Amino acid sequence: MPDPDLRRFALNQATIPALRLDAAIAASARSGLGGIGVWRDRLEEIGLPAAKRALAETGLFVPSLCKSAPLTEPEGPDRRRLMEDNRRALEQTAEIGADCLVMVVGGLPGGSRDLADARAWMREGLEELIPYARECGVRLGLEPLHPMYAADRSCLNLLAQANDLCDALGPQAAIVADVYHCWWDPDFKNQLRRAGAHRIASFHLGDWLLPTRDLLLDRGMVGDGVIDHARIREWLFDIDYEGPFELEIFSELDWWRRDPEEVLRISIERCRPLVTAKEDA
Amino acid sequence: MPDPDLRRFALNQATIPALRLDAAIAASARSGLGGIGVWRDRLEEIGLPAAKRALAETGLFVPSLCKSAPLTEPEGPDRRRLMEDNRRALEQTAEIGADCLVMVVGGLPGGSRDLADARAWMREGLEELIPYARECGVRLGLEPLHPMYAADRSCLNLLAQANDLCDALGPQAAIVADVYHCWWDPDFKNQLRRAGAHRIASFHLGDWLLPTRDLLLDRGMVGDGVIDHARIREWLFDIDYEGPFELEIFSELDWWRRDPEEVLRISIERCRPLVTAKEDA
Numbered sequence: 001m002p003d004p005d006l007r008r009f010a011l012n013q014a015t016i017p018a019l020r021l022d023a024a025i026a027a028s029a030r031s032g033l034g035g036i037g038v039w040r041d042r043l044e045e046i047g048l049p050a051a052k053r054a055l056a057e058t059g060l061f062v063p064s065l066c067k068s069a070p071l072t073e074p075e076g077p078d079r080r081r082l083m084e085d086n087r088r089a090l091e092q093t094a095e096i097g098a099d100c101l102v103m104v105v106g107g108l109p110g111g112s113r114d115l116a117d118a119r120a121w122m123r124e125g126l127e128e129l130i131p132y133a134r135e136c137g138v139r140l141g142l143e144p145l146h147p148m149y150a151a152d153r154s155c156l157n158l159l160a161q162a163n164d165l166c167d168a169l170g171p172q173a174a175i176v177a178d179v180y181h182c183w184w185d186p187d188f189k190n191q192l193r194r195a196g197a198h199r200i201a202s203f204h205l206g207d208w209l210l211p212t213r214d215l216l217l218d219r220g221m222v223g224d225g226v227i228d229h230a231r232i233r234e235w236l237f238d239i240d241y242e243g244p245f246e247l248e249i250f251s252e253l254d255w256w257r258r259d260p261e262e263v264l265r266i267s268i269e270r271c272r273p274l275v276t277a278k279e280d281a
Numbered sequence: 282m283p284d285p286d287l288r289r290f291a292l293n294q295a296t297i298p299a300l301r302l303d304a305a306i307a308a309s310a311r312s313g314l315g316g317i318g319v320w321r322d323r324l325e326e327i328g329l330p331a332a333k334r335a336l337a338e339t340g341l342f343v344p345s346l347c348k349s350a351p352l353t354e355p356e357g358p359d360r361r362r363l364m365e366d367n368r369r370a371l372e373q374t375a376e377i378g379a380d381c382l383v384m385v386v387g388g389l390p391g392g393s394r395d396l397a398d399a400r401a402w403m404r405e406g407l408e409e410l411i412p413y414a415r416e417c418g419v420r421l422g423l424e425p426l427h428p429m430y431a432a433d434r435s436c437l438n439l440l441a442q443a444n445d446l447c448d449a450l451g452p453q454a455a456i457v458a459d460v461y462h463c464w465w466d467p468d469f470k471n472q473l474r475r476a477g478a479h480r481i482a483s484f485h486l487g488d489w490l491l492p493t494r495d496l497l498l499d500r501g502m503v504g505d506g507v508i509d510h511a512r513i514r515e516w517l518f519d520i521d522y523e524g525p526f527e528l529e530i531f532s533e534l535d536w537w538r539r540d541p542e543e544v545l546r547i548s549i550e551r552c553r554p555l556v557t558a559k560e561d562a
Binding site for chain 2: 108112113114115119146147148150151152155157158161183184185186208210211212215225226227228231
């Protein structure tokens with residue numbers, strides 16, 4: 001039964017990894033959520049037809065498909081293979097009916113210390129993919145990752161960088177903004193305003209725990225950490241953001257160990273006040 | 282025997298915590314280093330007269346004293362106590378003959394999620410301390426910490442923030458720049474240029490390891506990680522930086538377990554090419 005409050009709300013399936021994609025879709029729908037964020041490896045596990053069937057049966061939308069292959073490798077056979085994989089990912093994004101492919105652009109290629117060079121290859125890779133994204137009718141969802149991932153996951157670390165890239169790349173580029181990655185940034189509010197509602201393809205929720213015990217797998221449930229979600233929600237109201245909210249928690253130490261139904265229930269409790277439309281709030 | 286190559290080079294004593302301050306001073310001098318970065322708790326362990334005697338006997342300089350008390354508490358008895366401690370720290374900075382007190386400004390005060398408010402209190406605290414720093418003849422060394430410490434250690438996370446503050450606070454404010462905290466920042470080079478040589482009170486070396494196993498205590502020895510020290514050194518040449526280089530490694534898992542003499546030897550091997558003057562390089 002769709003819950004009108006939750007029509008813009010999706011769990012990213014990485015939040016409930018114990019469930020196969022079809023089961024995660026069914027559980028999300030039973031809980032009244034509007035959508036689900038999908039990962040490629042989990043999509044391939046059940047195949048596209050089964051995934052589309054599960055989505056059609058439930059009416060869930062897919063805010064974004066995770067994630068691109070790295071763009072930071074220098075030119076050569078490895079880069080060609082990765083770019084081919086990115087084209088395949090754009091096709092999958094279109095086939096699953098998602099607005100955008102989440103671009104996790106890659107960090108330093110093996111053995112390199114040249115971050116400026118990695119960033120130049122990232123930009124070139126994005127430029128190369130834009131025409132194919134247009135052909136597929138989807139957007140490149142540029143997601144800045146926290147600076148602590150600059151070396152190994154993404155050299156795109158600030159909303160300002162993402163906005164600069166979008167300015168250069170045109171309307172086929174968008175931003176996936178995640179409070180976990182951006183909450184500390186003194187320029188967070190200004191860069192959301194600069195982006196404007198249309199450029200933000202999806203807005204990710206999550207929390208920064210104190211202490212954070214692991215750089216990757218210790219993200220917190222909304223409300224358990226230090227992020228001021230209510231204030232950030234106001235910033236999104238101010239720019240008339242009407243896109244999806246996606247809860248994405250990598251939590252090997254806590255939430256991944258719990259019953260997915262419990263995770264869904266608590267996710268909804270915590271996020272309901274944030275994901276309702278302005279007129280309902 | 283002072284080594285002319287190493288006259289601007291100091292170990293921050295946190296890199297060899299097994300040694301008491303007087304022993305760390307003696308060991309640094311025997312190894313030919315020019316200076317030593319001092320921590321207040323280790324200074325108080327032996328007392329100021331003993332520390333001054335050890336410094337006078339060896340001729341070592343002190344680039345900076347670590348560290349300030351937090352500035353982000355809201356007004357009240359706790360803040361007054363912390364500000365009083367900061368005044369005492371400024372006196373110690375002068376007494377030990379250091380150029381600056383390293384300002385680790387504090388994160389969110391207990392229970393708060395209001396980062397903008399914490400930053401406002403930080404700024405007010407710095408403004409309050411400036412006249413006393415002038416009286417003591419020392420500078421406030423604003424050290425931006427990595428964004429992963431925004432909640433619990435410092436809401437000053439970017440060189441741009443530090444430069445903005447220095448613009449407002451005048452010549453009694455300076456910057457302590459640490460590659461470990463800033464290496465990922467797309468604006469690192471520009472903000473060093475904006476700061477200029479005089480504003481940089483001390484430049485800290487260290488490396489970002491892959492993987493990083495702990496947010497605080499897994500920093501790497503120069504050369505063991507992904508930071509492009511040679512390029513960053515060029516940026517400092519370009520602005521005619523002639524100040525100190527300080528190697529600061531918090532490494533519970535590796536370097537803190539080794540013989541301090543070995544740490545000193547390897548530190549010198551790795552850092553010698555970075556810390557020599559331009560004309561000698």
